[in-house]
Amino acid sequence: MSSETTTGATDPSQSTVERLHVAGLHAPGDAVLSVRDLNVRFNTENGVVHAVRGIDFDLLPGRTLGIVGESGSGKSVTSLAIMGLLAPTAEVTGSVRLKGRELLGLSDKAMCEYRGNELAMVFQDPLSSLTPVFTVGTQIIEALTIHNPTMSKKAKEARAVELLAMVGIPSPKDRLKAFPHEFSGGMRQRVMIAIAIANNPRVLIADEPTTALDVTIQAQVLEVLHKAQEETGAAVVMITHDLGVVAGMADDIMVMYAGKPVETGAVDHIYYNPRMPYTMGLLGAVPRVDVAEKSSLVPIEGMPPNLLQAPTGCSFAPRCPLASDACLDGEPALAPVADDGLHRAACIKSDSLGGTVDVHDVFAAPPVPVSRFDAIPRAERATVLQLTDVRKHFPLTRGALIKRRIGTVKAVDGLSFDIREGECFSIVGESGSGKTTTLLEIMEFHPDQDGEVVIGGLSNKQAADAKTKGKMRRELQMVFQDPTGALDPRFTVYEVLAEPLQNAGMDRAAIKKRIMELMKLVGLQPDHVNRFPNQFSGGQRQRIGIARALAVNPKLVVLDEPVSALDVSVQAGVINLLDQLRAELGLSYLLVAHDLSVVRHISNRVAVMYLGKIVEIGAVDRVFDNPRHPYTRALLSAIPVPDPHLERTRERIILQGDLPSPLQAPKGCNFATRCPVFAALPPAKQEKCLTLEPLLEAAAPSAAVQVLQQAPVPVPDQQFACFYPDGEIDEDMLVVHEPADHLAP
């Protein structure tokens, strides 16, 4: 440490010379970071894994490069290789130059001078990325101390406060003394950003910075990153699997597949004119939250190759619908696409793609399935699940021996809704809003529950004996979030699927027949029944989970985040399967998901939950296109859309703060503390929000509309709990990015 200090302090002349040298080599405005032919190999027990295979890019100051790819594509390894943070056993070759200085081959000690100084990084999981035993202030100040040993203690503290304020942490001075566990996930990610920008880095690498966060918090953190970039003028490398997240931020995009860039170019080229089938597939696989039109998603069949053997042909060829024999003959290099030199794609057919080619034709997306129930009006269909005023309150107690009740957590507070045959009903909301508790209450089947749950005509009030419970359970089955954790690793698929059937009292022959049916139904090969779950990919495991749920022919399937653990290309296949099963078998779904795009794609009706209450409910297109409750509006506006033009220009509502703790739940409207409409109301009207609780009511069509239409307008399927729907949004919470820095006319 001290030796580095002296070199830095006693050799100012040399660093000036070096700087001049660099300036001579690179004209002003030239790349701050240039990567050439970066290769990373890991020695594993199975052989050498070639995780990154030849990456080139130049990053200009103030610009943002988005690196997009699925898990295992080598994007995180690339970022760690640039930072020099890979394990010493990793073999890294090529060149990484930061402002002209070569970083590869530097010792750990020599790299320390750059890391956290000119080169900084924000990691994926904010919960584990901060040291739990040091205060946030200590950790920020440490970053300052390392690179500014002469800075006074006072100056460092002032800078830390300034940084915390910059990333939007309220009362930063007091929060310096707080420990990481006293912050929420979003707040911790802000602290991570504060640490990263502490020394005004020239290059900031963000590795999936918002993947672990709720959408509203994601919007906040992306906003902070945007601001941090503006303040520091740093070049940003944004690594993500979510094409929506980078659409609004990135200037350039690099799509990675199997450790190699397969398409690079300006953001508009990639999103509007992709020339590589993989990019097209990725874009087609993402459902859109802003589009009502129903079309099937584009699934990409198969799995990414393992990188133990060098591919002999195009690495995407085995999954590519356009692959021909020529594709297997040598791996195509990145080549400029005909109409633009900066747009490059690694595909021998790139010239025939682009423009008017529709991704749905290329990937043969299945037709939109039509259910027999679609033609019947909702009111005439039978009710599958009915909840009436369901409540779940947890007492909050203090004291070891004698417990005092100091409050109540209203996890679910008076929930009523119903699900009809053949429909998909979704519940959305931030974590902590009570979605999972609602599911647990539905699965409880206990007469003492607060409120009534009726499943296929059987009420929980009658469920005193095991027989009724068993009947109810057969009507309703569940698919879980994590397909790996939900399957017993010691059970073959046959055993997994046979278990519910045995419980239902089926004989062996019938079970065998049913299992073969199920395997075909969910798109798995029936001869794979004797394999174990670990021999399947994530998407296939989720299909097994779905098959298990369908085994006993339930009327209603409860889907708890069924695709959130899957990669986008795999996710599309599972969503299509769910859609198809619903139509073919006449199933009803109760879906809980945090990804609103998925919800919009698959659901018929949706309920938005906030702190245990439904704040808005109705037909999915109605709610998504015309949200009335300010929370729904904020939630929808927080979702990034994979459309660069739209992302840059649209205004978004950035909610302040996190979900309040249930103890602080306000007396009137739950949402008042964060409400963007409430903030803009005059005090006289605010009073109503603070004292009265708004009830869930349908909007009466306004008188003007009634007169115009002459005939009575049918009441739309939408209810919300707000006194001032469609109110003015407070200006502080409304963000529109300046279009100037991105959109040249």
Add this chain to the structure above:
Amino acid sequence: MLKYLAKRGITYVVMIFLTTSAGYFLAVSSLKPALLEQERIPRPTPEQVANSMRLKGLDPDLSPWERYVDWLTGIITRWDWGRSPNGAYINAEFGDRVWISTRLFLASIILTLVIGVALGVYSAARQYKFQDRVITSYSYLAYIVPAPIAYFLVQLGAININESVGDRIFFVTGISTPGVAPGWPQFADLMAHYVVPTVAITLVGWGAYQIAQRQYLLDNVNADFVRTARAKGLSRNQAIARHALRVSFIPVAQSIAFTIPAIFAGGFFAEKIFAWPGVGSWSIDAISLQDVNAATATLAYGSVIFALGAILADFATTLVDPRVRVQ
């Protein structure tokens, strides 16, 4: 914090009272010192025995409940823990023995901890290298070899040294030589007695801490927050030393706090082999000598020291881990 300690303290006082009382009832109904007296030559008459026991407050004719009430009254009113069948006063004996045990174990516990934790960190930083393999193998060996055998081996080693030098440098048993002139010669004599047991206990003891510290540190060297620290500009070793070490010490601190008292109260192998008559050997002797009051006193001492260890563990955890809050 004080309020919390007071609260925990009261809980433990109640628990100590209950265990000690239960222990007393068990001892008083199963230990019969009068039977041992009968084996004396010339054999005393039962009346003589009962009389001598009654004088020491060990009347075998009273019911266990009456003896318990007497015993408890003595402790509460006069802090008198009673007498042994041979007439010795527990209070006096107890003070000597606690002091002997403490002297025997204090230095070796400190050495054990320091060496164990330091070697744990050292070997974790060199995982799978030669030094790590040697140190960790040794620790597992020390784990497996029964303590008495290890103590005998150290004694044999000390005797070998004495023989090869041709002079008696180390004493392998005993606390001190009687009749040594005070001052420097007495100190040298004490040290000569002290070295062998201390070295033996330390050599056997550090293995557990080395293994635990190495394991917990290795769990943390690749943690996300260490990577963050490196991304800030710390070298790998700095990041481990500043960030991983403290986190990995949390579980070790807790186990340390719990094992210290256990050694103080239960080191009877070491006390017997090195002939240091401390609390550990007393508790075993008390049972074989049918000594109700001594057995109960050692039990009470054990539970007090265990309660202290539990409070110490809580305290240590709150000290090193800010996430744990005392309420």
